Amino acid sequence: MNEIVPTVASAEIARPAGWRGFVADWSSDQKAFRNVSWGKAMMWVFLLSDTFIFGSFLIGYMTVRMSTVVPWPNPSEVFALEIAGHHLPLILIAIMTFVLISSSGTMAMAVNFGYRRDRRKTAILMLATALLGATFVGMQAFEWSKLIAEGVRPWGNPWGAEQFGASFFMITGFHGTHVTIGVIFLLIIARKVWRGDFDRERRGFFTSRKGNYEIVEITGLYWHFVDLVWVFIFALFYLW
Amino acid sequence: MVDVMHGTPEPLSAAETDDVELYHPKSWVTKYVFSQDAKIIAIQYATVALAIGLVALVLSWLMRLQLGFPGVFSFIDPDRYYQLITMHGMIMVVYLLTALFLGGFGNYLIPLMLGARDMVFPYVNMLSFWIYFLAVLVLVTGFFLPGGPTGAGWTLYPPQAILSNTPGQQWGIIVMLVSLILFIIGFTMGGLNYVVTVLQGRARGMTLMRMPLTIWGIFTATVMALLAFPALFVGAVMMLLDRLIGTSFFMPAIVAMGERLAYKGGSPILFQHLFWFFGHPEVYIVALPAFGIVSDLISTHARKNIFGYRMMVWALVAIGALSFVVWAHHMYVSGMHPSFGFFFATTTLIIAIPTAIKVYNWVLTLWRGDIHFTVPMLFALGFIVTFVNGGLTGLFLGNVVVDVPLSDTMFVVAHFHMVMGVAPILVIFGAIYHWYPKVTGHMLDDRLGKLHFWVTFLGAYLIFFPMHYIGLMGVPRRYHEIGEMAFVPPSAATLNEFITVVALIVGAAQLVFLFNLIWSIRRGRPAGGNPWRATTLEWQTPQTPPAHGNWGKTLPVVYRWAYDYSVPGAAEDFLPQNQPPTPRTG
Numbered sequence: 001m002n003e004i005v006p007t008v009a010s011a012e013i014a015r016p017a018g019w020r021g022f023v024a025d026w027s028s029d030q031k032a033f034r035n036v037s038w039g040k041a042m043m044w045v046f047l048l049s050d051t052f053i054f055g056s057f058l059i060g061y062m063t064v065r066m067s068t069v070v071p072w073p074n075p076s077e078v079f080a081l082e083i084a085g086h087h088l089p090l091i092l093i094a095i096m097t098f099v100l101i102s103s104s105g106t107m108a109m110a111v112n113f114g115y116r117r118d119r120r121k122t123a124i125l126m127l128a129t130a131l132l133g134a135t136f137v138g139m140q141a142f143e144w145s146k147l148i149a150e151g152v153r154p155w156g157n158p159w160g161a162e163q164f165g166a167s168f169f170m171i172t173g174f175h176g177t178h179v180t181i182g183v184i185f186l187l188i189i190a191r192k193v194w195r196g197d198f199d200r201e202r203r204g205f206f207t208s209r210k211g212n213y214e215i216v217e218i219t220g221l222y223w224h225f226v227d228l229v230w231v232f233i234f235a236l237f238y239l240w
Numbered sequence: 241m242v243d244v245m246h247g248t249p250e251p252l253s254a255a256e257t258d259d260v261e262l263y264h265p266k267s268w269v270t271k272y273v274f275s276q277d278a279k280i281i282a283i284q285y286a287t288v289a290l291a292i293g294l295v296a297l298v299l300s301w302l303m304r305l306q307l308g309f310p311g312v313f314s315f316i317d318p319d320r321y322y323q324l325i326t327m328h329g330m331i332m333v334v335y336l337l338t339a340l341f342l343g344g345f346g347n348y349l350i351p352l353m354l355g356a357r358d359m360v361f362p363y364v365n366m367l368s369f370w371i372y373f374l375a376v377l378v379l380v381t382g383f384f385l386p387g388g389p390t391g392a393g394w395t396l397y398p399p400q401a402i403l404s405n406t407p408g409q410q411w412g413i414i415v416m417l418v419s420l421i422l423f424i425i426g427f428t429m430g431g432l433n434y435v436v437t438v439l440q441g442r443a444r445g446m447t448l449m450r451m452p453l454t455i456w457g458i459f460t461a462t463v464m465a466l467l468a469f470p471a472l473f474v475g476a477v478m479m480l481l482d483r484l485i486g487t488s489f490f491m492p493a494i495v496a497m498g499e500r501l502a503y504k505g506g507s508p509i510l511f512q513h514l515f516w517f518f519g520h521p522e523v524y525i526v527a528l529p530a531f532g533i534v535s536d537l538i539s540t541h542a543r544k545n546i547f548g549y550r551m552m553v554w555a556l557v558a559i560g561a562l563s564f565v566v567w568a569h570h571m572y573v574s575g576m577h578p579s580f581g582f583f584f585a586t587t588t589l590i591i592a593i594p595t596a597i598k599v600y601n602w603v604l605t606l607w608r609g610d611i612h613f614t615v616p617m618l619f620a621l622g623f624i625v626t627f628v629n630g631g632l633t634g635l636f637l638g639n640v641v642v643d644v645p646l647s648d649t650m651f652v653v654a655h656f657h658m659v660m661g662v663a664p665i666l667v668i669f670g671a672i673y674h675w676y677p678k679v680t681g682h683m684l685d686d687r688l689g690k691l692h693f694w695v696t697f698l699g700a701y702l703i704f705f706p707m708h709y710i711g712l713m714g715v716p717r718r719y720h721e722i723g724e725m726a727f728v729p730p731s732a733a734t735l736n737e738f739i740t741v742v743a744l745i746v747g748a749a750q751l752v753f754l755f756n757l758i759w760s761i762r763r764g765r766p767a768g769g770n771p772w773r774a775t776t777l778e779w780q781t782p783q784t785p786p787a788h789g790n791w792g793k794t795l796p797v798v799y800r801w802a803y804d805y806s807v808p809g810a811a812e813d814f815l816p817q818n819q820p821p822t823p824r825t826g
Contacts, residue, residue: 027448032439038360042436045466049428052470056517060474060510064489068505155486161505166487170478207363208263 061167073159103132114216126190276362285343293336308740319407322391329394341529352778355443371426379419385411398490445798452802457532468521475514516567530667541617542609545803555594588638615689619670630659651711682764699746
C-alpha cells in the first residue's frame with residue numbers, strides 16, 4: 001500500500017493532442033508558466049490589473065468627452081509652444097514621448113547587462129533610465145505649471161468643457177505618479193546592483209529574501225508598461 | 241479523465257522548483273501581530289471581517305426595527321435610516337464577504353491545499369492585511385465624524401452622494417471613498433499573492449486539474465477581483481475629486497436646495513457603469529469561492545466523488561468570464577437603448593447555464609451518496625436550496641420588462657439577500673464548522689452548531705419569503721416609512737413586523753455561534769488531524785494546527801485528485817491526495 005512509485009522526468013509523459021493537450025500542458029505540474037519566477041509572474045499579474053485601472057481612466061475620460069455638450073478645447077493648440085518665433089503644436093509632448101521611449105531603450109540594455117552580471121554598466125544604464133524618467137516628470141511639471149498659468153483648473157478652463165482640465169490633471173497625474181514610483185524603484189535597485197547585493201546574495205531589508213539580477217528585468221517590465229500606457233494617453237488625449 | 245482517476249499510477253514528474261526559504265519570526269510581535277505566516281494572516285483577516293460583520297448585523301437590526309415598527313424608534317430618522325442602509329450594504333459586500341472569502345479562506349487554504357509552505361510573497365501578504373485593517377478603521381471613523389457616515393446607498397450613486405442634503409455629505413462620503421481605495425490597494429497585494437501561488441507555487445503532482453474546487457473557486461474569484469476592482473478604484477478617485485476639488489466627472493449642472501451648484505456637464509451614468517462593472521463581478525467574487533467550498537463540503541460529507549469535476553471547473557471559469565458582460569442589468573431603470581437592454585438580458589440569462597450545471601452536479605454528487613448530516617453538510621445543503629431560490633428570482637429580474645416594475649420594490653431586496661447574502665454566508669458558516677478543527681485542533685460543539693443552523697436557515701426563509709411577497713404587492717425599498725399607500729394593504733405592515741421579529745431571533749442565534757467559536761478553542765472535543773476523513777492536503781499535515789511552514793521537513797507529493805471517496809478496495813473509504821498509488825499486483 002505504501003510503496004513509493006519511482007519518479008520519472010516529465011518529458012516522458014505523453015500529452016494528448018489539440019485543445020486537451022494545450023490545457024493539460026498549461027495545467028501541468030507545479031507551475032503553469034514553466035520558466036517564469038514568482039516575482040516575474042506577480043509583476044505580470046499586477047500589470048494586467050493596472051491595465052484595467054488605466055483602461056477605466058481612459059474610458060471614463062472618453063465618455064465625459066463625448067457626453068459633454070460644450071466644445072472640447074483643441075489639444076494641438078493648448079499644447080503648442082512658441083519656440084524662436086515658431087508656433088509648434090504638441091512640441092513639448094513630442095519631446096516628452098521621445099524621452100520616455102528612449103528610457104525604455106536604456107532599460108532594455110540594463111536588463112541585458114544585468115544578466116551578464118556586469119554590475120557597473122547595469123547600474124549606469126538604470127541610472128540613465130531613472131534620469132530620463134525624472135526628465136519626463138520635470139517636463140510634465142513644466143507643462144502643468146504652464147497650463148495652470150494660462151488658467152486651466154480641474155473645475156474649468158478658458159476654452160471649453162471643464163472636463164478637459166479635470167481629465168488632463170487626473171490622467172497625467174496618475175501616469176506621472178507611476179513614472180515617479182518607477183524612478184524611485186529604479187534608484188533603489190540600481191543602488192543594490194552597484195553595491196553588489198545580487199552577487200553576494202545579500203538578504204532584503206524587509207523580506208529577508210535573497211535577491212538576484214532578475215529584479216532588474218522585473219523593474220524593466222514595470223517601466224516598459226508605464227511607457228506603453230503613455231503611448232495610449234498620447235494617442236487618446238493629445239492626438240484625438 | 242485519466243489524470244484524476246484512481247487506477248494506473250501515472251509517472252511523477254521531477255520537482256520543478258526548489259523548496260523555499262521561509263522567514264522565521266524572532267519575536268512575539270513578528271509571530272502573531274505583524275505575522276508573515278498565511279495562516280495567522282488568515283485568522284487576522286477573518287477576525288476583523290467577522291467583527292465588522294457584527295456591526296453590519298446590528299445595523300440591519302436597527303433597519304428592521306424601523307421597518308417593522310415605524311415611528312416607535314424616534315432616533316431612527318430618515319437620514320439615520322439611509323446611513324444604516326449604506327453602511328450595512330457596503331460592509332457586508334466588501335468588508336465582510338470579500339475579505340472573509342479571499343483574505344480569510346484564501347490565505348488559510350491556498351497554501352495548505354496546494355501543498356505549499358506559504359504564499360509566494362509573505363511580506364506583501366502581511367501588508368495586505370494591515371492595509372485592509374486600516375481601510376476598516378477609516379470606514380468606522382465615518383460613524384464618529386460630524387454628520388455621520390454617508391447615506392448615499394451602498395451604490396453611492398452621484399449626484400446624490402455628494403449633494404449637500406444627503407446625510408454624511410460632509411465627511412462620511414470622503415472616508416467611505418478613501419476606505420474603498422485603501423481596501424482595493426490592500427486587496428490587490430493579497431490577490432496577486434493568491435493568483436501567483438496557485439499558478440506557480442503548487443506541490444509536485446498538484447496539476448491545475450487536480451486542485452480541489454475550493455481553490456478553483458477562490459482562484460477564479462481573485463482573478464475577477466483583480467480585474468473588477470480597478471473600475472471601482474477609478475470611480476472612487478473620480479468621485480473623490482468631484483467632492484473635494486470640484487471637478488465635474490459625474491456631476492451635471494444641478495440645482496440643489498434652491499441653489500445652482502458650480503458643477504456642469506458631468507455624466508452620472510458613467511459612475512453607474514464604472515460601479516457596476518465592478519459591482520456585478522463582485523456578486524460572483526463572493527459566490528465562486530462559495531461554489532468551490534460547497535463542492536468540497538458535499539463531496540467529503542456525502543463520501544462521494546464530485547460529479548463532473550472537469551465541468552465544475554469550466555463552469556466556474558465560464559461564470560467568471562460571463563459576469564464581466566452583464567453589468568448593465570443593474571441599470572435597466574437608469575434608461576438605456578432597447579438593444580442594450582436586450583444584449584444584457586441575454587448575457588444575464590446565459591449565466592444560468594453554467595450555474596445550472598453546477599447545481600445539477602451538486603445534486604448528482606449527493607445522489608446515492610453516503611450523506612452524513614454533520615453541521616458543515618447541513619449548511620452546504622442549505623446553501624444549495626437557498627441559492628436555487630435566489631437564482632430563480634434572478635431569472636425573473638434579468639428580463640428588462642420584469643425588472644423595471646420590480647426594481648424599486650422589496651422583491652429585489654429579497655432576491656439579492658437570498659442569492660448573495662444568505663447563500664454565501666451559509667457557506668461561510670459551513671466552512672468555519674468544517675475547517676475550525678484544523679485551525680484550532682478542536683471541534684465546534686455539534687448541538688450548538690445544529691441549533692445555529694436550523695434557526696439561521698429557517699429564519700432566513702421566514703425573513704425573505706414574505707419579503708418577496710410584499711415586494712410583489714408593491715412595497716418600495718429604500719423607504720424610511722411607507723405610510724399609507726392605496727395599493728399596499730395593511731397586512732403588509734403585519735408581515736413587516738413578523739419579518740423584524742424573526743430577524744432579531746436570527747441575529748440572536750449568531751451569538752450562539754460566536755459563543756461556540758470562543759468556547760471551543762480550548763474546550764471543544766479534540767479533533768485529531770483529519771476528523772472528517774477528507775482527502776485534501778490540508779488534512780494531511782504533520783501537526784494540527786499546522787506549524788509554520790506547514791509540512792515539516794518534506795513537502796507532500798500529490799498522486800491523485802481530491803475526490804477519492806468510497807474507493808472500492810481501499811483500506812479506508814477514502815484515499816488522501818498524497819497517498820501513493822498501489823503498484824499493480826498480478
